[in-house]
Amino acid sequence: AGEATDASNGFELSPxxxxxxxxxxxxxxxxxxxxxxxxxxxxxxxKMSDEERHTGMDEDxxxxxxxAWREKWTQAGWDAVVxxxxxxxxxxxxxxxxxxxxxxxxxxxxxxGLNRLYNELCxxxxxxxxxxxxxxxxxxxxxxxxxGSGTEAMQSNELPNAGSFSVHSIVPGSQGAGIPCxxxxxxxxxxxxxxxxxxxxxxHSQESHWTDMFALMDLRYNKYLYHWSDSVVDGxxxxxxxEFGKEDCxxxxxxxxxxxxxxxxxxxxxxxxxxxGSSLPEVVSTANYxxxxxxxWLDMWKSVCIDSQ
Numbered sequence: 396a397g398e399a400t401d402a403s404n405g406f407e408l409s410p411x412x413x414x415x416x417x418x419x420x421x422x423x424x425x426x427x428x429x430x431x432x433x434x435x436x437x438x439x440x441x442k443m444s445d446e447e448r449h450t451g452m453d454e455d456x457x458x459x460x461x462x463a464w465r466e467k468w469t470q471a472g473w474d475a476v477v478x479x480x481x482x483x484x485x486x487x488x489x490x491x492x493x494x495x496x497x498x499x500x501x502x503x504x505x506x507x508g509l510n511r512l513y514n515e516l517c518x519x520x521x522x523x524x525x526x527x528x529x530x531x532x533x534x535x536x537x538x539x540x541x542x543g544s545g546t547e548a549m550q551s552n553e554l555p556n557a558g559s560f561s562v563h564s565i566v567p568g569s570q571g572a573g574i575p576c577x578x579x580x581x582x583x584x585x586x587x588x589x590x591x592x593x594x595x596x597x598x599h600s601q602e603s604h605w606t607d608m609f610a611l612m613d614l615r616y617n618k619y620l621y622h623w624s625d626s627v628v629d630g631x632x633x634x635x636x637x638e639f640g641k642e643d644c645x646x647x648x649x650x651x652x653x654x655x656x657x658x659x660x661x662x663x664x665x666x667x668x669x670x671x672g673s674s675l676p677e678v679v680s681t682a683n684y685x686x687x688x689x690x691x692w693l694d695m696w697k698s699v700c701i702d703s704q
Contacts, residue, residue, distance in 0.1 A: 434550045436473040436543070437527070438464060438535040439520035441480050443512060452682045459686035464535040467693065471539040472549045473531075480516070483523040486586075492522050492593060499596035502603045517575075517607045518596070521589035529582035530554065536655045537564075537576050537627065538689055540696065545626050545651045556622045560584040562611065563651060564627035571623040573611040576654050580621075588621065630655035633692065634663025644700035655689050657682060668692050 440461055442454075452460070461477065468475035483489060501514040524532050531554075544550040555561045558581035562573035580588065595610035614620055628650050635643065647653065660681040666672030668691040669684050 432552045433472060433474045434552050435476055435530050436468045437476050437478050437524060437530060437532045439478045439516070439523055439532065440535055441516050441519075452685070456683040456686060460689070461535050463686050463690050464533075464538065467538050467690075468533075468543065471541065471543040473539075473543060477535075478520070478523045478527060480519060480523075482526050483519040486522050486526040488586075488590075489522065492519075492589070495593055495597055498600055499593075500600055500602050500605050514606050518589075518593060521585060521592055521607065524580075525582050525586035525589055527582075529558070529580055529585045531579045532577075533652065534576040534654065536630075536685065536689070537652045538655065538693060539652050540628075540647045540650060540693075541701075543651050545649055554579050554581065555624075558584060560588050560621040562621050562623045564654060565623055565625050566612070567625075567629060569615075571615045571618070573615060573621065573623055574627070574654070575608055575611050576656075577627050577652055591620065626651040628653045630659030631663045633696075634659060634665050634668075634688075636664045638667070639692075639695060639699060641699060641703070644696075647696070647700070653692075655685060655692075660685055660688065668695070 438461075440457075442457075465475040465477070483492075486492070496515055496518055499518070501511045520532065524530070541547065542549045555563075560580035561578065562571075562575065563577040563579070564574040566572040566574060591614065592607050592610045595613055596605050596607070599605045599609070599613075615623075628647050630653055632646055633639065633643070633653055665681065665684065665688045666675065668688040669675070670687075672684075
């Protein structure tokens with residue numbers, strides 16, 4: 396993976412803690428008492444003005460979610476690094492990418508194109524990952540369970556599948572319909588996929604709306620394009636109508652993370668994780684509650700599935 400760069404967009408990071416809550420004096424140590432090289436988890440975030448933001452979240456909620464993302468991945472043993480457009484612009488083929496992205500239709504729901512900037516940023520994140528040397532990338536609403544490794548051990552610094560591009564989240568029940576919320580690969584692989592995704596979007600110029608996720612799903616039929624695994628739990632599956640219990644711990648066993656998407660919040664049962672949530676209006680925008688729901692769910696999961704063992 397590439398070197399972790401200072402790209403926090405001004406967000407501060409809580410003191411480093413291990414998954415058991417202890418604070419190491421310096422770096423994590425390996426079995427031979429040598430500093431353990433922490434893997435890097437990147438995300439991509441570019442601040443947008445109130446006029447440009449049509450995601451349902453306000454600036455404060457975005458800030459809180461990004462802070463929580465950094466804290467939880469750090470606690471899981473990773474270096475959590477936030478990339479932005481400055482990193483994408485470092486790529487030598489940025490101008491070519493920028494010109495072609497204008498050919499991709501992004502008119503969105505209702506055809507008004509209000510979310511075009513957000514959807515363009517989703518394409519640019521692929522290029523940013525190539526520019527910083529590749530590695531791991533997650534959406535900032537993807538949170539680790541345990542060490543984020545899918546095992547009871549910390550994640551090694553070696554990329555899965557020897558650095559070949561890997562998508563770690565798929566549409567449930569599909570054979571590789573990738574969801575681009577947790578991915579890994581070398582810098583060469585990220586560049587290859589960035590321009591493959593871009594070209595797929597250009598080839599769908601007749602559509603009214605096309606996103607990087609549509610492109611990734613459309614490309615799943617090329618079985619040689621990327622590796623895939625079902626390593627991420629849909630947040631909808633864990634925001635259960637009943638109170639989450641020991642029997643539900645199996646839902647996330649041997650999984651890397653949970654994806655608390657906009658959809659999982661709008662359709663899941665989240666009110667018990669918000670103070671006085673039951674007294675909120677029946678119809679309410681859920682997006683701004685995501686940070687508190689996620690943090691409280693993770694605390695609950697740890698209490699039920701880890702601490703009570």
